[in-house]
Amino acid sequence: MKKLVTLVLACFLLTTSALTISAQDDPIEITPRAMACVCGSKMDDITKYGQWKGAGQRRCIHHEYGLDILKERTVTRKYVCPKCGEERLISESTQTRWFCEGYTIPDTGE
Ligand SMILES: [Zn+2]
Numbered sequence: 001m002k003k004l005v006t007l008v009l010a011c012f013l014l015t016t017s018a019l020t021i022s023a024q025d026d027p028i029e030i031t032p033r034a035m036a037c038v039c040g041s042k043m044d045d046i047t048k049y050g051q052w053k054g055a056g057q058r059r060c061i062h063h064e065y066g067l068d069i070l071k072e073r074t075v076t077r078k079y080v081c082p083k084c085g086e087e088r089l090i091s092e093s094t095q096t097r098w099f100c101e102g103y104t105i106p107d108t109g110e
């Protein structure tokens, strides 16, 4: 809740300073690690993951039978403004991971 109040206050101050722009001539302040949107709101740091897609396979190294499947997906990091929807791309990368699809035939014994 405190974050929201600060946000509302920041918007109010911005509007006020725009109206009384001739009164003060302060240098622009940049809050560290806070990405400000053009609308005056604070942007959220969003990470988006794409669908896993098959990229390769190998004989399972964990079990007696089956395969390990190599899959990859895209990871997109961007700033998104919750107020006006403005987006700013931070980075785009590919993530790879082995998915085990191996199995062991259970020992039924006697
Ligand atoms: Zn915005």
Ligand SMILES: [Zn+2]
Residues within 6 Å of the ligand: 060, 061, 062, 063, 067, 068, 099, 100, 101, 102
């Ligand atoms: Zn495996």
